[in-house]
Amino acid sequence: MALPLKIGIAGLGTVGAGVVRMLARRGDVIAARIGRPVEVVAVSARDRSRNRDCDLSGMRWYDDAVELARDPDIDVFVELIGGHDGVAKAAVEAAIAAGHDIATANKALLAHHGVALARAAEEKGVGIHFEAAVAGGIPVIKTLREALLGNEITRVSGILNGTCNYILTRMQEEGLSFDTCLDQAQQLGYAEADPTFDVDGFDTAHKLSLLAALAFGVKPDPDAIHVEGIRTITLADIEAADELGYRIKLLGVAARTGHAVELRVHPTMVPKHWPIAQVSGVTNAVAIDGDAVALTLVGPGAGSDATASAVVADLCDVAAGRGGAPFGWRAETLRPAEKAAIQRHEGGYYIRLAAVDRPGTAAAIARHMAEQNISLESIMQHRRGRPHGGERAESAEDPAPVVLITYATNEDAVRRAIDAIDLDGVIASPPQVIRIEKD
Structure with missing residues (x-):
């Protein structure tokens, strides 16, 4: 020996x-x-x-x-x-x-x-x-660096932060607020005393930058990633997503778009039947789409045993003489990761508005959406005073929660429409916008 x-x-x-x-x-x-x-x-x-x-x-x-x-x-x-x-x-x-x-x-x-x-x-x-x-005990690095070399990777996306997934799961399953779930995550040791790095998306961005380097040969660069966290997600959003057939997950997404790579981290609505939508608690999941193979890897994203398992796997590779360029591409060939303007992102959108109760409000919302060529797939309105399942009695002065689901459009059009609606004074608070991933 x-x-x-x-x-x-x-x-x-x-x-x-x-x-x-x-x-x-x-x-x-x-x-x-x-x-x-x-x-x-x-x-x-x-x-x-x-x-x-x-x-x-x-x-x-x-x-x-x-x-x-x-x-x-x-x-x-x-x-x-x-x-x-x-x-x-x-x-x-x-x-x-x-x-x-x-x-x-x-x-x-x-x-x-x-x-x-x-x-x-x-x-x-x-x-x-x-x-x-990245992703604790899930062998995603080895999969991208070695197992899928015969594929042209088009997209890597996933749940890369167990703290955020735990919070969103508890909100969905127990009907608890973000603050309550965060407090429980801290008590259980899933979240730090200062949870900023996790809940504001920076941990996911660091991990996504490494996956993008392996998949697309771009230099790891967290600053090239559009990052949003989950602090603004409310029970109203969780319940609306459920009613519409979605789950809300904090996703990191690296996707080839033409000659560029789009890098983004943000809350995302994903269809309930997708494997990644069914990943709960502190578990992580990574979906990889190639031209020959598409797969989803699911497993523990943190913890002593899971992370130690990944370290030991690396040590065994060294002992067996298995190696190569750290990112699967020689460092000199890695190209800069250009920050893709999120305004160019195309897809469906969930828009929740607190609409004031006065004549012309609905018409103003519809008009500004039409001006930006945004087609609406559905409109959902809850009773006033119960935006997320509460029992408070209605008041004529309460804003009426209105949820719009768009067909595929672009981010810039959505933002211009919302700005125009806001200028009309027909919404009572900042709107909620969540991107939707569809089949």
């Missing part, structure tokens, strides 16, 4: 400790299947006294992750620190300079610095493996 692949792990949180436990538990099987043992020989963590429920005896300890990265007696540096700058970036750069392969779960680091790191790794002849950085 070949000599062991020696691993150094920086970061012994739930994922790092999970990797140690998994390699201890499955070590013999892994060695038998790939013909080489995989052993953790060195670690770095801030607190040596913490109980991590794994055997760390005999491993070299480093207080400085950069020093661990330079250890000449390791073959692979596993970065599980997090953050796109600071120690994580310095340690990965040091490990590459030392000639070590990299395994990381750090989507932010790769989204912001992936091209430079990939170029450095290619020059040193080492690999950067990041299956754990």
Whole structure:
């Protein structure tokens, strides 16, 4: 049997400790299947006294992750620190300079610095493996980089953030408000004390930038992505979607449009019968459309075991000699990701208006839609005072919630129509607009 692949792990949180436990538990099987043992020989963590429920005896300890990265007696540096700058970036750069392969779960680091790191790794002849950085235990990186090379990919989309999917699922199934569901997600550890990165869509954007690089050969660049979060989604929207045959999901979408790639993250209405609409809780899902194969991958998007599984899979690839360019394309061939103007997006739209109750309101709404050549598929109006299932009595002064579903149109036309309706003074509050994905 070949000599062991020696691993150094920086970061012994739930994922790092999970990797140690998994390699201890499955070590013999892994060695038998790939013909080489995989052993953790060195670690770095801030607190040596913490109980991590794994055997760390005999491993070299480093207080400085950069020093661990330079250890000449390791073959692979596993970065599980997090953050796109600071120690994580310095340690990965040091490990590459030392000639070590990299395994990381750090989507932010790769989204912001992936091209430079990939170029450095290619020059040193080492690999950067990041299956754990997107969709947890779902093998989507390997699928795009290896399994679908015979396909021309036209679209990659998915639920990439478990926190948002948990909140939207609870709102839909339990009839709870966004704030209540967010509070529960924080109590369960699904959301951080500051949930901005998750609920405002930035986490999904980082992951989408990596998927777009693999699928389309564009440079990872979160700034090239149109990003909207889920804070504005209300029970009125959840209930209207259900009545119309949809579910609301926060999707990341990378799609080829002509010679460009459209990159967007936003709440989306998807038909109930789509597999991705049926994904609930903290589960993730990624749909990949190719010219030969279309598939949807579903699984746990986070957690100790799921993410550790992805890290161990990367380590096994290194041990077996499987590698290649980090993004499946050499860094020098990656082209800039141009930010597609969301105004050019074409598709169906859900528009919820709080229409004032006075003569001419309906006519004004219809007129401005017609002026922009927007055809309406359906119009739905709820009783005043009960925009989302409440029991408050009606009042003649309450705005009347009106829901419009459009046929395919473009974003610019929708925004111009809404601006004109607003100028007419026939709506009482900012409208809600959600893009619709259809068969």
